[in-house]
Amino acid sequence: TTYKVGYLVGSLSSVSINRRLALALERLAPARNLELVEIPIAPLPFYSADYDADYPTEAREFKSALESVDAVLLVTPEYNRSVPGVLKNALDFASRPWGQNSFAGKPSAVIGTSIGPIGTAVAQQHLRSILSFLASPEMSQPEAYIQTTDGLISPDGEVTSERTAEFLGSWLEAFHTHIAKSLAPVS
């Protein structure tokens, strides 16, 4: 089975290394029976509970995009040892209005890249707690903390290191298995 995966990039930077990583995964995915499509977070305003009565169009579109995919992938940088505000804002929109959490039961995985050696590990750990609260079956293993060195991934998502390309490919395979298990009907 090919699963459709929506990915969110936790950076709005025009030269984001996490966007490069997402593009690399998008290229590596079809060979692992995954189709990756971006669900943009940039159009969202700042979340307020005032919106719950009537979500803005951008937020409705965001939620229906999440609901139309089999699984969600979060590709994120680490900001000050945590989740970038723009990504947290998007997750807050996804979780509401109360009772309409778009992540409930939706399989997910987190990955990220940093210029630093711990490769977004702390931000990813914070994301795991959020996904747990959102009742999203999140892939706990294998973990992927990618340190970006010069030229590791080209702007259009070509991975220059064979070792990294293989690692990302096997990580995607594990994600496919995780999605299949999470969506399997209980017999």
Ligand code: FNR
């Ligand atoms: C960073 N950076 C960073 N890196 C890290 O490993 N741990 C951290 O806590 C932080 N904190 C942090 C805060 C802020 C506000 C910025 C702008 C940056 C560095 C970060 O890894 C680097 O800027 C990456 O290039 C960010 O990813 P994108 O935006 O290029 O995808």
